[in-house]
Amino acid sequence: MQVLIAPSAAAVGRFAAGRIADVVRRRPDAVLGLATGSSPLDIYADLARQVAAGELDLSAVRAFALDEYIGLPPGHPQSYHEVIDREVVRPTGMDPAKVRVPNGFAEDLEAACEEFERELAEVGPVDVQILGVGTNGHIGFNEPMSSFASRTRVKRLTPATRQANARFFDSIDQVPELCLTQGIGTVMEAEELLLVAQGAAKAEAVARMVEGPVSSSCPASVLQFHPSATVIVDGPAASRLEFTDYYERLS
Numbered sequence: 001m002q003v004l005i006a007p008s009a010a011a012v013g014r015f016a017a018g019r020i021a022d023v024v025r026r027r028p029d030a031v032l033g034l035a036t037g038s039s040p041l042d043i044y045a046d047l048a049r050q051v052a053a054g055e056l057d058l059s060a061v062r063a064f065a066l067d068e069y070i071g072l073p074p075g076h077p078q079s080y081h082e083v084i085d086r087e088v089v090r091p092t093g094m095d096p097a098k099v100r101v102p103n104g105f106a107e108d109l110e111a112a113c114e115e116f117e118r119e120l121a122e123v124g125p126v127d128v129q130i131l132g133v134g135t136n137g138h139i140g141f142n143e144p145m146s147s148f149a150s151r152t153r154v155k156r157l158t159p160a161t162r163q164a165n166a167r168f169f170d171s172i173d174q175v176p177e178l179c180l181t182q183g184i185g186t187v188m189e190a191e192e193l194l195l196v197a198q199g200a201a202k203a204e205a206v207a208r209m210v211e212g213p214v215s216s217s218c219p220a221s222v223l224q225f226h227p228s229a230t231v232i233v234d235g236p237a238a239s240r241l242e243f244t245d246y247y248e249r250l251s
């Protein structure tokens, strides 16, 4: 695992976007793994800036989102389908026909998970998977105690995650209780994992992920087993790390 400490939250996004842009310049139809949440927003903003400046073309990229709420109607502004469209696809000029989000509104959710996995197997592997980390160490919506072998499936959100995501809704009652998420086994098949975290609220999760034992009590710790995982954090998110001499500081 490579750990990089960036001088600011914005620099985390800029540096991660640079890595992704390099992959797409080498392979214009690269397969990207997209994450939602606040953590990757600076990445998407920087990619959009590069596209607007004519430095990057994302129109041939294929992309798969990590997760989706169950039960939000199509078009709901907080459904991840909408979030990905609004924050990633439209600003960066990706082709919506090449972007897949698990279908949380399917009548048969198991079949929707199988179809998502089938398509990922056909188009994949994912070249670069973008990840954030929850304060409880979750990746995607793989909450603590998720199996490291898990595939795309229905999961129940923990009260802590519903509370953390309530800021995107009018009240916590509106936050769905169930979701679809790529499994940890699914995520680990990506060629490269790029996890970003900013702010002191993530410091403990970052320390457990990077320096703690590999355990499903902190799902993100599985990144220690990935052959090509990079964690990019700002100073506050790095503040609980003990072995900082071993990590690279970006300038």
Ligand SMILES: N[C@@H]1[C@@H](O)[C@H](O)[C@@H](COP(=O)(O)O)O[C@@H]1O
Binding pocket: 035, 036, 037, 038, 039, 040, 066, 067, 131, 132, 133, 134, 135, 139, 140, 141, 161, 165
């Ligand atoms: N499902 C998402 C994750 O993909 C995200 O990485 C994490 C952290 O969110 P944030 O980046 O907003 O802190 O929790 C959310 O619930």
